[in-house]
Amino acid sequence: MKIIVSVFNNLQTDQRVEKVCKTLYDNGYHPHLIGNDWLGAPEMERPYPFYRIKLNSKKARFAYIEFQNKLYRELKKNADNKTVLLANDLETIVPNYLISKKLGIPLVFDSHEIFTEMPTIQGRWVKKIWKAVEKKFVPKIKRMITASDSYANWFVKEYRIERPIVIKNLPRRSHFSGINENDSKIILYQGWLNYSRGLDKAILAMKWIDNAELRIAGCGPAEAFYREVSIENHLEDKVKFLGKLTPDDLRKLTPKADVGISIEENNGLSYYYSLPNKISDYIQSRVPVVVSDFPEMKNIVNTFGVGEIIENHSPEHLAEKLKIVLEKGKAAYLHNLNVAADELCWENEEGKILRIFSDCKKELERSH
Template sequence: MKIAMVLCRTPDELPYDSRVLREAQALADAGHVVSIFIAVSGDEPQEYFVGKGIRVVAVPVRDIDGLSECNIFRGERLPVKTLSAKIRRYPANRLYRRRYIEESVRALIREDVEAVHCHDFHTLEIGVRAVSSRKAVLVYDSHEIFTETMAFIGLQGLLKKAFYIRQERRLIRHADRVITVGDGCGHFLAKRYQIPMPVIVENVSEFTPEDGRPREKIRAALEVNPQQKLLMYQGLLAPGRGVETVMEAVPLLPAEYVLAIVGFGPSEEVLRQLAGRLGIESRVRFVGRVPRESLLSYTRSADAGVMAIQKRCLNYYYALPNKIFECIAAGVPFAASDFPDMRRLALNEGMGVVFNPEEPESIAAAIKLLFSNPEDYRQKQAAIGSAATNRYNWHVVKQKLLDIYEQAGMNGRAC
């Protein structure tokens, strides 16, 4: 089957979107012809290949003077430096987004594809329009609950929210299949839009057993000795991710606990200053952005992962972060926010502990509990090893994605 994946990313951003690349490679390995359509500034299209035989088509979108400086998330006039940011912030930039949609639809129609796979709400209208004049399958891959994100917090966001709920309700009904990342998101979308339960394709990582040498090498580079407990946060450094609260928990832990922060983002300088105010500079390591192919090696070097995402919006509350699955793939127990999907993995499946992400004392207590009983810690490692091998493994999870397209190939649009 000839499949077009549509993604609101630029060539610089695509290498860091592990979900898209994993799905595209799985479909290509199964014999499908896969192209990823992204956006690029300028007048000339670009084509290149990633992975094993995955074609990338960069659709040119020309800048429009005066429409490239707006940040709808805060209602401020700020420079928007990337093309995909301009497109994603379309409530204040409708003309620019309209140009992106028109150019992308034309590119898809020229391709004469058999299926369009839309990644997130930003591309759903493109897919609906592209398949409307041909017998093609439309798959909507919702990476989040778009209308419950931080973009719709505050008065300006609330005024726009109802409009985009209506838009998503109208468009989602054209999808032959809806995919999402976790049970919480799936049940929410099914209830709000009165659609069948979406197929859950979790953001799991590849499970690749590894010896201890890379672990020891990374710990040595981070100046963490075998007697110390290495806690690791991985992800965006931004408000609502709870990194500040995790740092505030560090002084409440014994001196042998060290926190490594792997990632980048707008809050990095604020976090560095916070480390100074808390007097924990010697116990915090700012690692920066790590290449996708090296990320699991860093996760394996930790004794525990920490995910303290806060309930700034419903999308965060129902989140099932990639970082949990990276911990599972790496065999590392974790401490996470006490939200539905994270609680299920941590407690019901015995892989970690939970805490109140608003309280440093709760985070510190949960981390102490995680290490309080060596036998219990080993049991969590064993539960993670079993889950990584038998369930939360891309070789297992990808079959749900492949089944959608296998059924589509046999039955046409009735998938």
């Protein structure tokens, strides 16, 4: 069974989409992945076909419109009445919905976040447009997935829909080869460098932390701002920007850290209700964490005892919490990290994906 998977990005670093496609491929399905060349088209190898739509637009708002028009044409060209569609996030929902109706084929919608509650669109006119799209199409979706229990609860409350199936964005179970202790401690942030990530506070917290280095792995629109904070406060020797790393390089780097941070700020419900995949990446690498006091993140730390929760974003307070974890040392958290890593892994999510697509297959067989 052919499954056309579409997403608005250049495919290389979208680990959730990669894991879903690999699970489908390993279980006898035929995923065809469609993305675009927004922010480049890096070399990539996958065992299934993938294609990047070429975008000419230079501004994001025009790129979204161009992508949806071109995605509609691609879906129309490649889908038939034996195809299932998997749309990722709100940017792909309209063309997928129209083609699924036109051909009478199943559509699965995976909402990685609450797009209309992202910090980047709060208080802007584009929020009204995306909200209108969400309101029109989400209630019509028969099969919906999302990435956290809090997201699922929000969609139910907002649109009175059947509860989406929660498939957490967890890493694959990794082989643990033992703790490495560093003389100079490593505090790690990995992920997109956007505003509201709390990174400026983490940089300032380094004033109160000795014998440690903050390593920032990733790139994004706020990178220049975070570099400026580091320079203005004479912290260049304690803060290292590593740039964008491939998933493989990141997997080698993460286990070397002594503590991993996920300290997003509450500037939109999408962050507040999120369970960032970096938290489970740290745990899978047996690295304790310091996280924001948000429902999903706090639940992980309280359930498994794998780190500290900050009560506010003041740099001094953050430094205190980081020092607690650094002084205890990784070995003190190892048992709890092992238990958490065993539970918080992709292998425990795969069954839910396979049930959804088995259901789609039966629907196709009945209707054709």
